[in-house]
Amino acid sequence: MSSVGPLRPSPLVEQAAERLRAQIADDTWPVGTRLPGETTLAKDLGVGRSTVREALRALAGAGMVRPRQGAGVFVTATRPVEDFPARLRRAAVADLYEVRTLLEVQAARLAAGRRTDDDIAAMRAALDARRAAADGPGDAFIDADIALHATVVAAAHNPVLTDLFAEFAPALRQGLIDLLALVDVPRAERDHGDAAHADLVAAVVAGDAETAGRVARAELEAVQVKLGS
Incomplete structure (x- = not known):
């Protein structure tokens, strides 16, 4: 040597x-x-x-x-092993959404059976905040949208799901902001998404796991279709 x-x-x-x-x-x-x-x-x-x-x-x-x-x-390796947050930062938004769908559909189902009064209040407040942000800048709307989904995940009361979503959120936020720099999301599309999010909150509040999971899947897959178009 x-x-x-x-x-x-x-x-x-x-x-x-x-x-x-x-x-x-x-x-x-x-x-x-x-x-x-x-x-x-x-x-x-x-x-x-x-x-x-x-x-x-x-x-x-x-x-x-x-x-x-x-x-x-x-x-054991000839180069540093990339940690999970770094890998997420390099991921395409479409790839993030595929995994996000797997995570959030189950979270919505669990939330319907585990939500507390505090969870319900948090989800309703986040839905109102998302509606209020629809008229504002794109990054503020994205923050409000992610915050709403975070309340649903939190209502599942599974710390692993909560931590996974927290890991995803920064990369997801940046990816969506980068997309907004290329294609603006018109107010009409934001309003259309409001109905799906309201249905999601309503299903979780009602304790309807099947509907909560179905609505979450439909809403997230609709975004995936737009990302692929």
Whole structure:
């Protein structure tokens, strides 16, 4: 193994991690290879063992290496593994809507059986806010629309669904805002969507899981059709 060369002073951990990433990427240490020990890496990099340890921890967090008890640190990938929020930011809006439909249809069904008085008040307030935003800027309308859907998801009282929607929301919002920059949504279409959202809230409030799921699916799939046109 050739020496990776000494590093310039601070920030040493970032420099060490970057140098090790480069060595892994160029196949100096292929996937499955055990990295040299901390003492050897510290000598090659010209840093202390604690710096090497922190750099390896950063690479482990990126999914590039994995320590094995008593065996050492092994290479598991040649590039950082993209985290879920980053992947969502790169996703097409149409792809987000396909997964969003799967999530929200079930959330609506669950919400119909679990909604509380507080949930009902929150959904009705969000529906009113969406209506009020129909005359405003496109980004404000998108925020109001997503906020309404968030109240329905919250009414399902499933923390995993709530967290998944929270992960989706920022990427979804940006994707829709980017679309608005190209194609404005006329007031007539916003008003038309009001009926579907009112029906969704009404079904959840009434405790009608079948109708809630059907309305949620129809509303979201209608948007998917527009995205594909």
